[in-house]
Amino acid sequence: MKTQQITLKLTFFTFLLVSLFSVNAQAQSTVKASDIMKAMKNGEDIKYSNVTVSGTLDFTYMDEKAPDLPRRRSWWRNGGDNTVNELIKSKITFENVVFENDVIAYFHDDRSEYTFTADFEEDVVFKNCKFERDAMFKYSEFEREASFAGSTFKDESTFKYAEFSRLADFSNTTFDEHAIFKYTKFRNGVNLSSARFERSLDIKYTKVRGDFDINNLYVRWDIDSKYTDINGRKFSKNMLDN
Structure with a gap:
């Protein structure tokens, strides 16, 4: 009888632990973008896997900066610059993460004219x-490793004017909307192998130095490659092997 009671107690205790673990895992499966932004502001490295990020992940911190900026007439009259830049010093790592809302490293405010x-x-x-909404990296400079490998861009995205100092990895990516890499600079190569573009790909004025891997690249519509510079040569669709 005592053995049976002990067994029942152990079974109940095990069930309780499993239940608590399951609840905690479920609670941790969604992360607020605002919490990530606070951690970056404190200089912490960011590392998440197998979670969903809710809310706009704003690398520019524009909501925090905008109230303290001079009005348009002030900087315009004094010949100032309307660009407000944020330098992210944290190491950023997201794996198997779903972003429910916008991921912003670029935003132009039409009212104030600040960028x-x-x-x-x-x-x-x-x-x-998976980027469910906009993924905006216009003008961003990536000083070290930059990888979006295997990611899916469901909505609008742009890397226009972005600069990559090291090899940029876009292998096995999927872009459901128009993909913009216009004026982008890849200073040490780019990997676009097995990337899939369900609409058009804009690489107009793009410059690549180093490896240019487009093995199994697929573009459903067209590629705008006017003035594209691949190691001093023009881009040709003959480079594609499909």
Whole structure:
């Protein structure tokens, strides 16, 4: 009888632990973008996997900066610059993460005429992620590793004027909307192998130095490659092997 009671107690205790673990895992499966932004502001490295990020992840911190900026007439009259830049010093790593809302490293405010941008000093990795809304990296500078390998861009995205100091990895990515890499600079190569573009790909004025891997690249519509510079040569669709 005592053995049976002990067994029942152990079974109940095990069930309780499993239940608590399951509840905690479920609670941790969604992360607020605002919490990530606070951590970056404190200089913490960011690393998440198998979670969903809710809310706009704003690398520019424009909501925080905008109230303290001079009105348009002030900077315009004094010949100032309307660009407000944020330097992200944290190492960024997201794997198998779903972003429910916008991911912003660029935003132009039509009312104030200010342009908010973000540059990245350390590694930036978005591996096998899903961007449900906009992913805006216009003008961003990536000083170290930059990887979006295996990620899916469901809505608008742009890397226009972005600069990559090291090899940029866009292998196995999927872009459901028009993909913009216009004026982008890849200073040490780019990997676009097995990337899939369901609409058009804009690489107009793009410059590539180093490896240009487009093995199994697929573009459903057209490629705008006017003035594209691949190691001093023009881009040709003959480079595609499909």
